[in-house]
Amino acid sequence: MSGAAKKLIPLFDRVLIKKFEAVTKSKGGIVIPEKAQGKVLKGTVVAVGPGSRLQDGSFAPLTVKVGENVLLPEYGGTKVELEENSEYHLFRESDILAKVE
Numbered sequence: 001m002s003g004a005a006k007k008l009i010p011l012f013d014r015v016l017i018k019k020f021e022a023v024t025k026s027k028g029g030i031v032i033p034e035k036a037q038g039k040v041l042k043g044t045v046v047a048v049g050p051g052s053r054l055q056d057g058s059f060a061p062l063t064v065k066v067g068e069n070v071l072l073p074e075y076g077g078t079k080v081e082l083e084e085n086s087e088y089h090l091f092r093e094s095d096i097l098a099k100v101e
Helices: 003-006
Strands: 012-020 042-048 069-071 076-083 086-090 099-100
Touching: none
Parallel strands: none
Antiparallel strands: 012 042, 012 086, 042 069, 069 099, 076 086
């Protein structure tokens, strides 16, 4: 994890995710044009918040942990640029579709 990502701590039930890189070459070595590349719907959890607040003021812990791979929705999340050439996205935990093993 980069130094800039360590400085950003999500609040409540937010999760900071770094999306996987898009596939730019086929197995045969053919370069895939940008328009033909599929959307990247998987990513790695970089940082998590403390969880959502309950009625009594305590926090409900999140089900995802730092370092886990997750499946993301096609749309949503907030794009965050912490450093050059590094793009992260903030999602609510409820927006994450699944964990990927």
